[in-house]
Amino acid sequence: MIGSFLGVLFDGVAYGSLLFLVSVGLSVTLGLMNFVNLAHGAFAMLGGYVCVTLMTRWGVPFLATLPIAFLATAAAGAVLERTLYRRLYKASHLDQVLFSIGLTFMAIAGATYVWGPAQQPVRLPEILRGQVNVLGLDLGSYRLFLVAIVVAITAGLAYLMERTRFGARVRAAVDDAEVASGLGINVDLLFALMFALGTGLAGLGGALGIDVLGLDPTFPIKYMVYFLLVVAVGGTGTIRGPLVAALVLGIVDVAGKYYVPQAGGFIIYTMMVALLIAFPAGLMGRRA
Amino acid sequence: MRKTEVAFWLVPVACFFLFPDYRVLGSQILITALFALSLDLVLGYAGVISLGHAAFFGVGAYAAGLLARHGWGEPVSGLVVAASVAAAAGWVTSFLVVRGRDFTRLMVTLGIGLLFFEAANRAAPVTGGVDGLTGVAMGRLLGVFAFDLGGRTAYVYSLVVLFAGFIVLRALVNSPFGLSLCAIRENASRVPALGVSVRSRLVAAYTVGAAIAGLAGGLLAQTTQFVGLDSLSFQRSAELLVMLVLGGAGRLYGAIVGTAVFMVVQDVLAGMNPVYWQFWIGLLLVAIVLAARGGILGAVDAGMARWRGSS
Numbered sequence: 001m002i003g004s005f006l007g008v009l010f011d012g013v014a015y016g017s018l019l020f021l022v023s024v025g026l027s028v029t030l031g032l033m034n035f036v037n038l039a040h041g042a043f044a045m046l047g048g049y050v051c052v053t054l055m056t057r058w059g060v061p062f063l064a065t066l067p068i069a070f071l072a073t074a075a076a077g078a079v080l081e082r083t084l085y086r087r088l089y090k091a092s093h094l095d096q097v098l099f100s101i102g103l104t105f106m107a108i109a110g111a112t113y114v115w116g117p118a119q120q121p122v123r124l125p126e127i128l129r130g131q132v133n134v135l136g137l138d139l140g141s142y143r144l145f146l147v148a149i150v151v152a153i154t155a156g157l158a159y160l161m162e163r164t165r166f167g168a169r170v171r172a173a174v175d176d177a178e179v180a181s182g183l184g185i186n187v188d189l190l191f192a193l194m195f196a197l198g199t200g201l202a203g204l205g206g207a208l209g210i211d212v213l214g215l216d217p218t219f220p221i222k223y224m225v226y227f228l229l230v231v232a233v234g235g236t237g238t239i240r241g242p243l244v245a246a247l248v249l250g251i252v253d254v255a256g257k258y259y260v261p262q263a264g265g266f267i268i269y270t271m272m273v274a275l276l277i278a279f280p281a282g283l284m285g286r287r288a
Numbered sequence: 289m290r291k292t293e294v295a296f297w298l299v300p301v302a303c304f305f306l307f308p309d310y311r312v313l314g315s316q317i318l319i320t321a322l323f324a325l326s327l328d329l330v331l332g333y334a335g336v337i338s339l340g341h342a343a344f345f346g347v348g349a350y351a352a353g354l355l356a357r358h359g360w361g362e363p364v365s366g367l368v369v370a371a372s373v374a375a376a377a378g379w380v381t382s383f384l385v386v387r388g389r390d391f392t393r394l395m396v397t398l399g400i401g402l403l404f405f406e407a408a409n410r411a412a413p414v415t416g417g418v419d420g421l422t423g424v425a426m427g428r429l430l431g432v433f434a435f436d437l438g439g440r441t442a443y444v445y446s447l448v449v450l451f452a453g454f455i456v457l458r459a460l461v462n463s464p465f466g467l468s469l470c471a472i473r474e475n476a477s478r479v480p481a482l483g484v485s486v487r488s489r490l491v492a493a494y495t496v497g498a499a500i501a502g503l504a505g506g507l508l509a510q511t512t513q514f515v516g517l518d519s520l521s522f523q524r525s526a527e528l529l530v531m532l533v534l535g536g537a538g539r540l541y542g543a544i545v546g547t548a549v550f551m552v553v554q555d556v557l558a559g560m561n562p563v564y565w566q567f568w569i570g571l572l573l574v575a576i577v578l579a580a581r582g583g584i585l586g587a588v589d590a591g592m593a594r595w596r597g598s599s
Contacts (some may be wrong), residue, residue, distance in 0.1 A: 003323065030391070036390075036391060044494065084574070084578070087578065088577070088578075092575070093337060093391065093394070094331070094337050095581070096461070097337060097339070097394065097529075098529065098530075098533055098573050098575040098577050099573065099574055099578070100571060101526055101572040102569070102571065102573025102574040103574060103575070105526075105566045105567065105569055105570030105572070105573070106566075106567050106571060106574070107572075108563070109563050109564055109566045109567030109570065110420060110567065112563045113563070113564070113567075117563070127523065152404065155444045205299060216562075221522065225398065225399070228395055228398070229395070232392060232395045254337075263410075264408075265402065265406045266403070266406055266407075266410070267398050269403045269406060270403065272395070273384060273396055273399040273400060275397070276392050276395055276396050276399065277384055277387060
């Protein structure tokens with residue numbers, strides 16, 4: 001009983017870390033650019049497809065596809081940011097929502113055209129398959145690997161945002177872009193870099209998540225709620241907020257599916273509405 | 289009513305006689321136009337972005353469908369029930385929606401829409417789940433006109449209800465109440481200074497919008513004698529948004545024009561794989577946002593202004 005509970009808890013943490021990896025970029029776009037980007041999941045999907053294509057067509061090993069998936073989606077994000085997104089930073093939320101829904105629809109249709117509507121398989125390397133015994137608990141090696149990667153990336157991100165000059169500039173721009181640019185900070189460039197970083201991380205999350213979340217063209221809509229929820233509940237402008245929110249969400253969702261499978265999506269959607277009502281500004285909204 | 293408005297309403301009447309083979313499609317367009325009008329009140333006038341408006345459409349559809357399935361096949365009273373149930377659902381959820389700001393609101397409407405969808409999906413013994421609600425047996429309209437396969441009764445019935453709904457909404461948006469909604473959309477923080485409660489106005493607008501969406505849903509259930517789970521889906525809410533902005537939000541007629549154009553094009557391209565149809569909707573949305581924010585009627589207005597200016 002306790003063992004199965006800890007197993008569920010661990011799966012929830014692994015699932016939550018994946019959600020965090022994908023969503024942290026969305027938190028940046030929303031916090032920094034005040035842009036409601038419903039198309040964020042499409043970048044994660046792109047990362048997943050890059051990984052699958054490299055593996056099946058060119059026989060690239062799984063671990064080597066991960067940095068490529070990151071770079072490819074970051075590049076796609078940077079191009080889209082420069083050409084399309086930046087025109088809408090000052091637009092109303094309605095325009096942003098419509099624009100990003102449009103982009104999502106196009107991504108879904110495009111993915112169906114290129115890769116077909118089926119679920120994509122992923123062949124994990126031998127070393128990441130099976131289970132390892134940690135302190136008497138059998139844990140999936142792949143999930144352990146996931147958690148380790150996300151811990152490393154989170155530490156890196158936290159260092160970048162809290163300890164470097166670049167991070168200080170980003171935080172300044174989140175608080176007040178106008179004053180920040182008055183201080184000589186190139187806010188425009190910061191936006192582009194952060195957008196590329198955010199989409200790159202989403203792509204990496206998409207590639208890492210094929211085994212856990214699955215990968216098919218409906219991915220951006222299927223998980224849109226989860227990504228948005230992490231940001232809405234976690235608040236914008238911090239690393240800690242979305243991290244806590246993603247972990248809570250991951251654990252509740254996995255536990256719900258394990259213990260009350262007949263409730264389906266009810267638990268997560270009810271929690272979403274309840275949390276939003278209770279904390280309209282997010283669990284840990286950073287106040288300037 | 290002005291002359292152009294009378295002319296506008298003569299178009300669907302003329303279509304009834306000119307295209308007898310397309311009355312089924314026509315009635316679907318009229319119903320969806322009513323649904324789009326309800327979103328226009330909430331979004332175009334009150335400025336509340338809703339990603340879950342299909343919830344009320346679906347509630348109305350299931351209310352009317354279930355009523356007819358369980359023996360009450362009288363259409364008009366069925367519509368009244370559909371609108372009332374949807375209004376009740378709208379009123380209850382409106383208190384959740386009016387809390388919080390833009391982004392939170394958006395998420396709450398999305399969450400409520402998903403909750404309703406999941407509820408209908410799980411309550412399969414009542415709603416039929418993914419198979420949809422079948423066995424909806426409708427009586428004669430007003431005791432005289434039976435619903436026929438050609439869509440004759442459905443077309444006239446839908447047109448009359450659409451027109452009635454439009455008249456109500458037109459009166460509403462031109463009243464002081466409607467003006468206060470526009471004021472809230474433009475600057476919600478200054479409205480209290482005019483002695484208007486933002487909260488109660490938004491609750492009222494959201495409830496009326498839900499009632500009219502329920503009316504449209506009830507109409508669809510009665511005229512097609514079927515309710516599918518997709519009547520509650522996110523896809524439907526998103527497509528409705530597309531239709532509204534395509535025609536031009538915040539001007540009532542935009543909702544009707546946008547719906548008609550969207551659905552006629554969709555029907556013409558019906559041979560296309562629906563997935564690629566989705567691609568073109570997406571492209572259309574991006575194009576509208578980047579190039580033509582007023583939609584079709586906004587472009588017509590701009591064209592008229594230029595023409596008047598040059599002559």
